[in-house]
Amino acid sequence: MLTSWTADAVRAAEEPLLAAGVPLMGRAAFGLAGHVARALREARGRVRGARAVLLVGPGNNGGDTLHAGALLTRRGVAVTAVLASPRVHADGLAALTAAHGRVLRATDGTGRADVTAAVRAAHVVLDGLLGIGGRGGVRGPAAWLVEEVAAAQPRPLVVAVDVPSGVGVDDGTRQGAVLDADLTVTFGVRKPALLLPPAAHAAGRVVLVDLGLDPAGAPAAVRLEAEDVATLWPVPGRAAHKYARGVLGVVAGSARYPGAAVLSVAGAVRAGVGMVRYLGAAGPQVLAAHPEVVVGDGRVQAWVVGSGVAPDDDAQRERVRDVLARAAHEPVVVDAGALDLLPERVPAHVVLTPHAGELAALLAARGAAGVTREDVEAAPLAHARRAHELTGATVLLKGATTVVVGHGGAVHAQADAPAWLATAGAGDVLGGVLGALLAGRARDAVTDPMLPAALAAAAAAVHGWAAHAANPGGPVAAADVAGAVPGVVARLVSA
Ligand SMILES: NC(=O)C1=CN([C@@H]2O[C@H](COP(=O)(O)OP(=O)(O)OC[C@H]3O[C@@H](n4cnc5c(N)ncnc54)[C@H](O)[C@@H]3O)[C@@H](O)[C@H]2O)[C@@H](O)CC1
Numbered sequence: 094m095l096t097s098w099t100a101d102a103v104r105a106a107e108e109p110l111l112a113a114g115v116p117l118m119g120r121a122a123f124g125l126a127g128h129v130a131r132a133l134r135e136a137r138g139r140v141r142g143a144r145a146v147l148l149v150g151p152g153n154n155g156g157d158t159l160h161a162g163a164l165l166t167r168r169g170v171a172v173t174a175v176l177a178s179p180r181v182h183a184d185g186l187a188a189l190t191a192a193h194g195r196v197l198r199a200t201d202g203t204g205r206a207d208v209t210a211a212v213r214a215a216h217v218v219l220d221g222l223l224g225i226g227g228r229g230g231v232r233g234p235a236a237w238l239v240e241e242v243a244a245a246q247p248r249p250l251v252v253a254v255d256v257p258s259g260v261g262v263d264d265g266t267r268q269g270a271v272l273d274a275d276l277t278v279t280f281g282v283r284k285p286a287l288l289l290p291p292a293a294h295a296a297g298r299v300v301l302v303d304l305g306l307d308p309a310g311a312p313a314a315v316r317l318e319a320e321d322v323a324t325l326w327p328v329p330g331r332a333a334h335k336y337a338r339g340v341l342g343v344v345a346g347s348a349r350y351p352g353a354a355v356l357s358v359a360g361a362v363r364a365g366v367g368m369v370r371y372l373g374a375a376g377p378q379v380l381a382a383h384p385e386v387v388v389g390d391g392r393v394q395a396w397v398v399g400s401g402v403a404p405d406d407d408a409q410r411e412r413v414r415d416v417l418a419r420a421a422h423e424p425v426v427v428d429a430g431a432l433d434l435l436p437e438r439v440p441a442h443v444v445l446t447p448h449a450g451e452l453a454a455l456l457a458a459r460g461a462a463g464v465t466r467e468d469v470e471a472a473p474l475a476h477a478r479r480a481h482e483l484t485g486a487t488v489l490l491k492g493a494t495t496v497v498v499g500h501g502g503a504v505h506a507q508a509d510a511p512a513w514l515a516t517a518g519a520g521d522v523l524g525g526v527l528g529a530l531l532a533g534r535a536r537d538a539v540t541d542p543m544l545p546a547a548l549a550a551a552a553a554a555v556h557g558w559a560a561h562a563a564n565p566g567g568p569v570a571a572a573d574v575a576g577a578v579p580g581v582v583a584r585l586v587s588a
């Protein structure tokens with residue numbers, strides 16, 4: 094599992110070490126210089142002779158960067174520090190100067206041509222403008238520097254120091270211009286912005302330099318990896334029968350939109366549920382695609398409702414209402430056309446699966462007037478959290494990185510899917526996969542309010558991996574994603 098901690102938690106964890114005289118900045122700079130050297134060797138075959146530009150802000154993030162620059166000069170790198178603030182870390186600046194690094198100032202307009210020339214000639218740029226102390230994004234000379242580097246051709250390798258400067262460290266927002274990094278070298282522990290969208294998309298590959306930090310409490314956001322998903326996945330015992338493995342009820346699709354029903358069911362069947370019961374007018378199409386499905390009412394352990402349910406489909410909406418009325422005891426995945434039927438408050442084993450537009454509509458319907466899709470996309474965590482607080486439900490917000498907020502505000506961020514997965518019907522398959530997990534672990538999901546969020550994250554992960562597996566590097570159809578799920582699960586649980 095990848096874990097992350099807030100800026101405050103990091104500072105609290107650093108405190109005892111700093112008080113004990115542990116040279117944290119020295120360790121950070123040493124690790125940073127090592128990773129930069131490795132990246133240079135990979136990019137150009139050798140370190141010596143490379144040209145590096147340091148973007149240096151006012152705080153310790155700039156200090157790390159200056160110290161790393163001093164270490165790089167000793168390895169034969171020509172280092173130019175560009176100071177974006179009238180005052181920078183004094184020790185760091187002294188170290189770089191002693192190592193014969195060159196120093197330019199972006200703060201007086203006169204030297205800008207030299208800065209531009211240095212940036213254009215750089216093989217690597219270290220972004221040390223702001224770290225965990227940054228507030229409100231890069232501005233002034235720092236913003237100009239970010240623009241210069243972003244426009245440089247050929248593009249230098251960009252290494253973010255601790256975090257890409259100007260991200261909301263704790264909430265994953267982008268506070269204005271952010272320099273897209275190829276590599277982020279982060280110190281001690283990951284920060285939430287390195288897992289959360291949209292900031293995480295600016296981080297590139299993330300490597301962690303161990304500082305010996307031991308942060309307190311639960312992580313602020315986590316990302317499940319294969320071994321975590323494997324332990325969550327319900328695997329049938331020898332004596333299992335189909336009812337014990339879980340029966341999933343699916344209220345999806347309609348005569349007009351049978352595809353959503355077929356795809357939801359496909360996700361569930363392929364994820365390994367004991368049995369699927371389908372309710373709705375798309376029975377013939379569902380049976381044609383999945384003869385193992387039972388059409389009609391009966392006992393179930395969990396539900397998926399809403400995919401492809403049209404606003405004017407009274408019969409299907411009545412079924413959704415019936416299911417939601419029983420949600421106190423049965424886990425339910427609430428998608429698309431069922432979101433507006435959600436009761437005022439629900440338990441955490443009710444999992445909403447909106448995309449950004451649907452989440453905006455849900456929030457607007459609950460008093461957050463004027464929230465738009467763009468607002469949600471700019472701050473996915475804040476809006477998913479708001480929806481969880483307003484409803485009590487676990488909220489899985491679909492996107493290139495899927496964010497899940499569950500009981501107690503626990504946050505998962507899964508970035509497992511190729512961009513090709515942004516395709517019609519993919520969300521229906523996801524709902525089915527998650528429904529299968531909730532049906533297989535229904536009792537646990539009802540008694541342990543933390544579990545639904547973990548299962549939602551696991552479903553998103555497997556959905557993403559299945560999209561990769563269906564056609565590595567190329568386009569995928571939603572049905573093919575479902576088709577790849579069994580193989581992905583087999584590899585997971587037999588690893
Ligand atoms: N505490 C430590 O000893 C360690 C800190 N580390 C580094 O230190 C960083 C945190 O250092 P700081 O607390 O100094 O924080 P920053 O380096 O993020 O800088 C904070 C400074 O920038 C100013 N500032 C904030 N927002 C600004 C903005 N938008 N525009 C211009 N100036 C702004 C603040 O007034 C403050 O002076 C970490 O990210 C990490 O890189 C690491 O060296 C590990 C050890």
Ligand SMILES: [K+]
Nearest residue numbers: 220223254258
């Ligand atoms: K930075």
